Amino acid sequence: SRFYGDDDLRRQTAISVAIHVLKSVVKLLHSYAPFITEELWQKFETAAPDLKEGCDLIVAPWPLSDSRWLDEIAEKELSSLQKLVTGVRTIRSEMGVSPASKADVIIRTTDGQAKFIALHHNIISDLARVENLNYGSDLKRPPHSAAIVVEKMELFIPLEGLIxxxxxxxxxxxxxDRLQHRQSKILAKLQNDNFMKKAPNEVVKNEKKKLSDMTSTLEKLQQNYEMLQ
Structure with missing residues (x-):
């Protein structure tokens, strides 16, 4: 979103960082794919004269790590941001919301988390396709909404009008109903003494795994069904 925003400084900063990262990746890949990486290198040299290194890739210096660039706070914030966006996308996918549709999102937070959401409001809205993003500590869950908890934040997406x-x-x-029917068949098989005595261990193991996976899927489907009541 920073690439296409109205803030020129943020946009140029994002572009410069992206080019620096891509040039470093190209350097690392050069020994495996010399021709295509050299071609890409020359494109970067032309497209970003401010970051031009003035040499062919084959003689460019190997990228070095710099401890000054490590930022544990930024890494933690990025991890939280990724989980939040993934949480919204997961709800949308599981509830069958069209990828083309924008959804309202309500986030129940603590005061500290509210500041974090405010800081990254635009990124969340763009990456999670959010129409209206509301957040605060005293917000209530809307009716007919899907919910998920991320980093102790409660995310709600009202589904009425979306599906x-x-x-x-x-x-x-x-x-x-379909999965419960299959589940009962597998359970009956595993409770059958004759089957348990004669079936190879690998077969029994596979049936138990099927039952476990099916139980997890059923729990999730039942939760989704209850959200729509």
Whole structure:
């Protein structure tokens, strides 16, 4: 989002950092793919004269680490930001929200977290395709909303208007019934003494794994169904 924003300084900073990172990656890949990396290197040299190194890639200095660039606070914030955006995307995917649709997002936070959300408001909105982002410590969960907890923040996405609630309830109900039927068959097999005595260990192990995976899937589907009530 910083590449296309209205803030020229932020945009140029983002572009410069991106080019520096890409040039470092190209240096590391040069010994494996010399021709294409040399071609890319020359493109970077032309596109970013401020970062020009004035030599061919084959004789360019190897990238070195610099402890001055390490920023544990920034890394922690980026990790939290990634989890938050992933959380919103996960809800959208699991609830069948179209990738083209923007959704409202409500985040229940502490005061410290609210400052973090305010600082990265634009990034969250762009990467998670958010229409309206509301956050605060006293916000309530809207009706018919999906929810997830990320970094002790509660994220809510109102689903009314984004999906056909009746159709999604029907789909989830059918899927739950189908999996419960399969689950009961596997459970009956594992409770059958004759099967347990004669079946190879690998077969029994696979059936137990199927049951475990199916139980986890059912729990998630049932949670999603309850969110729509």
């Amino acid at each position: 056909d609630l009746d159709k999604e309830r029907h789909r989830l109900s059918n899927e739950i």
